[in-house]
Amino acid sequence: MKEFISKGLITEEQYNSALAYHKKNGVSIADAVIKLGYLSETSVVKYCKKILGY
Numbered sequence: 001m002k003e004f005i006s007k008g009l010i011t012e013e014q015y016n017s018a019l020a021y022h023k024k025n026g027v028s029i030a031d032a033v034i035k036l037g038y039l040s041e042t043s044v045v046k047y048c049k050k051i052l053g054y
Helices: 002-006 012-025 029-035 041-052
Strands: none
Touching (some): 002 012, 002 041
């Protein structure tokens, strides 16, 4: 998920908030970013597909 910061999709503060949410609630960081409203599910899936070459 740090790639999201380097690509300018979320801020360092948003990442840290998502990380705390992830630890507290036992969800993935990607799910935390979505649940906190920082990125849409579509954006996360699209970016992950790009990373994986799909």
